[in-house]
Amino acid sequence: MQFKKVTHVIFDLxxxxxxxxxxxxEAFETVCSKYxxxxxxxxxxxxxxxxxxECADKIIKELNLPLTREEFMTECQTIYERVFKNVELMPGAQKLVEHLYRKGVPIALATSSSQDSVDMKMQNHKSFLNYFHHCIMGxxxxxxxxxxPDPAIFIVCASRFPDKPAHENCxxxxDAINGVKxxxxxxxQVVAVPDPRIDREQLKNATLVLNSLEEFQPELFGLPNYD
Ligand SMILES: [Mg+2]
Structure with a gap:
């Protein structure tokens, strides 16, 4: 085993x-190009x-958009409702999550999104959410x-497993620099699976960096291997 043994797994969404x-x-490009x-x-x-x-504020400020936070978010929301119906799981996501679930490894979600946003994005993947013991929506x-990059979301997420694992066992x-931080x-410990355009130097604190969830080898962290 190459890394410290873990007992619980927490996924970003x-x-x-x-x-x-x-x-x-796509939504941000569309709204920005309108202006x-x-x-x-x-x-x-x-x-x-x-x-x-926070994203809305940053975009408005960076591009000097003539919109309030609310106006920007409303314009985006209209686009989200159209495009998120078709969101797909990432390669390897179904296999890994289902594997950990079937092997009895406690897993949870920790996303910065809201409940409404998760409901919208997962409308065609409801059964996928059933694998997770709980879902923290920041x-x-x-x-x-x-x-x-504050650790609060992961600390809250760990504390909602009934056996309250130590953080070093999670x-x-x-996929994001902020999430790794x-x-x-x-x-x-954190496995980063970043967009290939992200500068790897900014992920140097990650325990492991992969190109895809398909590359993950559970046994490296003391988790049950694939059959
Ligand atoms: Mg993410």
């Missing part, structure tokens, strides 16, 4: 288990892992006092 980041990008602005990869990279209202959970899966700050 957007860009990690579901291919939703490209749909957020003659270009939503670039550099702006996108600075938003990963932040809550919705934007609508009163116990999550600060968003990633493994986090994340949050997991490290919570003293958890």
């Amino acid at each position: 957007d860009g990690l288990l579901i291919d939703s980041e490209k749909l957020y990008t 003659g602005k270009i939503f670039t990869w550099e702006i996108k990279a600075s938003l990963l892992g932040f809550q919705g209202y 934007s609508s959970d009163p116990d999550v006092t600060k968003g990633k 493994l986090v899966f994340e 949050a997991a490290c700050a919570a003293n958890m």
Whole structure:
């Protein structure tokens, strides 16, 4: 075994288990272009892992959009309702999550999204959510006092497993720099599965960096192997 043994696993959602980041990008590009602005990869990279209202504020400020936070979010919401119906699971997500569930490894979700947003994105993947013991939704959970990169979301997530695992026994899966920082700050090991455009240097604190969930080898962390 190459890394410290873990007993519980916590997953991010957007860009990690579901291919939703490209749909957020599509929505932001559409709204920005309406006002003659270009939503670039550099702006996108600075938003990963932040809550919705924080992203809105950053985009408005960066591109000097003539919109309030509410106006921007309302325009995006209209697009989300159209595009998120078709969001797909990321490669390897179904296999890994189902495997851990069937082997009795406690797993949970920790997403910066709100309940409404998760409901919208997972409308065609409801049974997938049943694998998780619980789901922490940062934007609508009163116990999550600060968003990633603050560790609050992962600390709250660990505390809601009935056996309250020590943080060093939890493994986090994340796609965002902010999420990796949050997991490290919570003293958890973290597997990063980033967008290939993310600078790997910024993920140097991750325990392991993979190109896809399909590459994950559970036995490296003392988890039951695939049959
Ligand atoms: Mg993410």
